Amino acid sequence: MTALRQSGAAVVSTFLADAVPQPSPLALELSGISLSFGGSRILSGVQLAVAHGERRVILGPNGAGKTTLFNVVCGDYSPNAGSIRYFWRDITHLKQHMRARAGIARTYQSSLLFDGLTVLDNIFLAIRGVKGNRLSLLRPRASDLDLARAREIADRVRIRHKLNTDVRDLSHGQRRQLELGMALAAGPKLLMLDEPAAGLSPGDRPELLCTLHELPRTLTLVIVEHDMDVALPIADIVTVMKDGAVVIERTPDKVEHDSAVQAIYLGEAA
Numbered sequence: 001m002t003a004l005r006q007s008g009a010a011v012v013s014t015f016l017a018d019a020v021p022q023p024s025p026l027a028l029e030l031s032g033i034s035l036s037f038g039g040s041r042i043l044s045g046v047q048l049a050v051a052h053g054e055r056r057v058i059l060g061p062n063g064a065g066k067t068t069l070f071n072v073v074c075g076d077y078s079p080n081a082g083s084i085r086y087f088w089r090d091i092t093h094l095k096q097h098m099r100a101r102a103g104i105a106r107t108y109q110s111s112l113l114f115d116g117l118t119v120l121d122n123i124f125l126a127i128r129g130v131k132g133n134r135l136s137l138l139r140p141r142a143s144d145l146d147l148a149r150a151r152e153i154a155d156r157v158r159i160r161h162k163l164n165t166d167v168r169d170l171s172h173g174q175r176r177q178l179e180l181g182m183a184l185a186a187g188p189k190l191l192m193l194d195e196p197a198a199g200l201s202p203g204d205r206p207e208l209l210c211t212l213h214e215l216p217r218t219l220t221l222v223i224v225e226h227d228m229d230v231a232l233p234i235a236d237i238v239t240v241m242k243d244g245a246v247v248i249e250r251t252p253d254k255v256e257h258d259s260a261v262q263a264i265y266l267g268e269a270a
């Protein structure tokens, strides 16, 4: 009887363990990241934990260290101290191309398109480049799977109607959409967007917002963005940086009228 009770308890406890939702893994975890250039400290003990599928927006005044943080996560710079974990794996010392291969992609503030080539060619080359294929100027066959994927990505970033347009003839907004598409070509698990709305006209913003909203939650987004009209509707959590450190973390509804955030943006003491 005792044995029966014990095995019954074991069954119940196993059942409960199965029923308890497991915490979602962290896509990105930064612990104590510091970086100096010469004598200047640019990042100072940065702590950041971004859940899988989360949309994290990073705000902060010019020079706060946001882009430098992106560079550290992507492997352009090695931190002087601290660690970087990506889905539990320590990638602090992993080479940049290996991080890209592991699924970390980013966009830049400045444009990185192949001018003179069409939208389709740009996305196609991005797909091929990620796979490490030799880049060829020969036209791919119409049945090429990578070509089909390039069209799919063009749909996703709402630029399908411009497939055969030379990228020099795109509007600024369309170029930014294409840059997003090229980052998606890598099939990333963590996508870092550096000011995706920079230079967009008010008319271009809804397109970007829709595209970002429609990205699947299998993808984790970390976005540096100054434009609150884009940043706040996208964010699950907002992180504010100042002088190379994380100073505030809030849900977006608490950010807009937060006096501490406003003080940081106006350059006053928080």
Ligand SMILES: Nc1ncnc2c1ncn2[C@@H]1O[C@H](COP(=O)(O)OP(=O)(O)OP(=O)(O)O)[C@@H](O)[C@H]1O
Pocket (backbone or CB within 6 Å): 037, 042, 060, 061, 062, 063, 064, 065, 066, 067, 068, 069
């Ligand atoms: N390679 C480098 N060498 C020396 N200093 C650097 C280097 N890269 C960045 N910095 C300095 O680090 C500080 C943070 O720059 P960073 O570009 O990360 O700021 P940011 O928050 O992205 O600003 P912005 O919003 O203007 O893009 C700045 O003072 C910048 O001059």
